[in-house]
Amino acid sequence: MGLVQKRQYYGLLFVAPAVVFFLIFFLYPIVIGFGLSLTDFTLLKPPVWVGLQNYQDLLNDRLFLKSLNVTIGFVLGSTVPVWFISLAMAVLFFQRFPGRELMKVLFFTPLLPSVVVVSVIWKLLLHPSGILSSVIGPIVGQMPIKWLFDLQLSPIMSVVVHDWHIAPFYMIIWLSGLTAIPPELRDAARVDGANALQSFLRVELPLLKPTAVFVAAISTIRAFQGFSIQFVMSPSQGGPLDVNTTLGIVIWKYGFQFFRMGDAAAISVVLFAFILIFTLFQLRLGRSDDFSLS
Amino acid sequence: MASAKPYESDWAFEARLRRRIRNLILFSVGLLISLLFFFPVYLMFSSSFKSEGEIFAIPMHWLPHEFQGLRQYQFAFEQTRLERWYINSLFIAAVQTIATVFFGALAGYGFAKFRFPARNILFLFILSIMTVPFQILVIPMFVLVHQLGWHNSYQGLIMPGLISAFGVFMMRQFAYNLPDELLDAARIDGASEFSIFNRIVMPMLKPAAASLAIITFLFSWNSFLWPLVIAQNRDLVTLPVGLTYFSQSLDREPLWAVAMAVSTMATIPVILLFVFFQRYFIEGMMVSGIKG
Known part of the structure; x- marks a missing residue:
């Protein structure tokens, strides 16, 4: 074996700490996660093998089925509006006009507080005697508005808070996509007589396709993991009457409130399946050079 | 030629007017929306200086x-263990950030510049980790940390986030572009592989490492689910978990002004990072998108 050949083995040394770490803190948990989903396990006694019983039970599990509905609602509300709002804001901030830089920073601020902080701020804003209730209440002729206690309003508010927090993030992604389009293309379209809207729809949007797929896929994958806003902002962690109980909250409830680790693991596997579908969708539609964002 | 001049200035006037109107519209729309988005953050800040009675003043x-x-x-x-929560969050974030950047650079460099057996399959393994969100791992991770006897300990809080697959992936992308000639020249000069990593690779990866450090810090600083389930001991409470004590109290109305003060405190480090490292902050946020 030559010297050059031998040197290559140093690579193994360099990657070893990370690889060993992931064998212990990723592969092993994944394996026991699948294993646990086939057992009854309460942490106190050793797991008892039940086969696919947990999965079968899920089909009749009221809370789980409810959470599927809640999660799908949250995913829809957290993706489609975010996609349009963040794109619109990126197009706006792509224009030159006085005060743009300051406004961009103001628009960006919702991203700075953590999700928990965001949820606490909005819990105050949406308090029955809070600001939003006192401003909007008189308009709709209802005082006070119990935003977070109303079965219809409450999940909508989770979506509003999420979208408010995350839209600036996707705005930045869109903006970098817009910046990457060669200005000549836009100019050429304008010379050919296209107006701003036509040039946007025919020239820029098609070129933004990778960004568009990226934003759609990533926001979907993230929305499936919805947990913190619903946990912190809604009364009684996912309430009222479980209208904010996402899959993430059910996993937490079954795992850490009822100590039904087997059921919680089975729901985790189901959630994994959902996310995997959208990951594959992203990998297929989006090109692998999405990393050129950097 | 006298007639051409007024015509020209008419045209220029119209163009200027049109630009002014366009600017006015963009300015107004932009201002309205950005103030709308800024308002809750402003409210957090201003409320932290109000008395409890003033929080719900109408208007x-x-x-x-x-x-x-x-x-x-x-x-x-005085009333909570805020300084303890703060120190816990800072400590955990610091350890995870340093480890993620160091081991990320180490492994990223290894994957980018060496051809060793099983390299591709190992890298594929790292890539596949990125597609699995923590939500899904929380139950088995909890069981594992229990098995290790690490619940209610700093090890338990820190270890699952010590190295990130995304960190390895990101550093590999950047290490890949390092010039091979430079590394080979150092080898010819007799430098050992580790000193090449230390003295040449690490310094050249600094911009990427800065972005990775910022997003790792933010990720750790904001993490909620794992500290929530793994640290019941009151000495181990982190800032996000501690903050929920204010908003979750069922028996009495939360002390909102205090909650806003703690929220502001929790956001200050992020604001500082944003103000002083804006470029790395934004870049880090953008590449972190693929983390999912």
Whole structure:
């Protein structure tokens, strides 16, 4: 074996700490996660093998089925509006006009507080005697508005808070996509007589396709993991009457409130399946050079 | 030629007017929306200087009428273990950030510049980790940490986030572009592989490492689910978990001004990072998108 050949083995040394770490803190948990989903396990006694019983039970599990509905609602509300709002804001901030830089920073601020902080701020804003209730209440002729206690309003508010927090993030992604389009293309379209809207729809949007797929896929994958806003902002962690109980909250409830680790693991596997579908969708539609964002 | 001049200035006037109107519209729309987005953050900040009674004043007070100075902040420190939560969050974030950047660079460099057996399959393994969100791992991770006897300990809080697959992936992308000639030249000069990593690779990866450090810090600083389930011991509570004590109290109305003071405190490090490292901050945020 030559010297050059031998040197290559140093690579193994360099990657070893990370690889060993992931064998212990990723592969092993994944394996026991699948294993646990086939057992009854309460942490106190050793797991008892039940086969696919947990999965079968899920089909009749009221809370789980409810959470599927809640999660799908949250995913829809957290993706489609975010996609349009963040794109619109990126197009706006792509224009030159006085005060743009300051406004961009103001628009960006919702991203700075953590999700928990965001949820606490909005819990105050949406308090029955809070600001939003006192401003909007008189308009709709209802005082006070119990935003977070109303079965219809409450999940909508989770979506509003999420979208408010995350839209600036996707705005930045869109903006970098817009910046990457060669200005000549836009100019050429304008010379050919296209107006701003036509040039946007025919020239820029098609070129933004990778960004568009990226934003759609990533926001979907993230929305499936919805947990913190619903946990912190809604009364009684996912309430009222479980209208904010996402899959993430059910996993937490079954795992850490009822100590039904087997059921919680089975729901985790189901959630994994959902996310995997959208990951594959992203990998297929989006090109692998999405990393050129950097 | 006298007639051409007024025509020209008419045209210029019209163009200027049109630009002014366009600017005015963009300015107004932009201002309206950005103020709408900024308002809750402003409210957090201004409320932290109000008295509890003033929080629900109608109509709302844009500026505190009974300015409390730092009293609510002081109260938060006195009534809760805020400094402990703060130190815990900072400590955990610091350890995870340093480890993620170091081991990420180490492994990223290894994957980018060496051809060793099983390299591709190992890298594929790392890539596949990125597609699995923590939500899904929380149950088995909890069981594992229990098995290790690490629940209610700093190891338990820190270890699952010590190295990130995304960190390895990101550093590999950047290490891949390092010039091979430079590395080979150092080898010819007799430098050992580790000193090449230390003295040449690490310094050249600094911009990427800065972005990775910032997003790792933010990720750790904001993490909620794992500290929530793994640390029941009151000495191990982190800032996000501690903050929920204010908003979750069922028996009485939360002390909102104090909660806003703690929220502001929790956001200050992020604001500092944003102000002082804006470029790395934004870049880090953008590449972190693929983390999912």
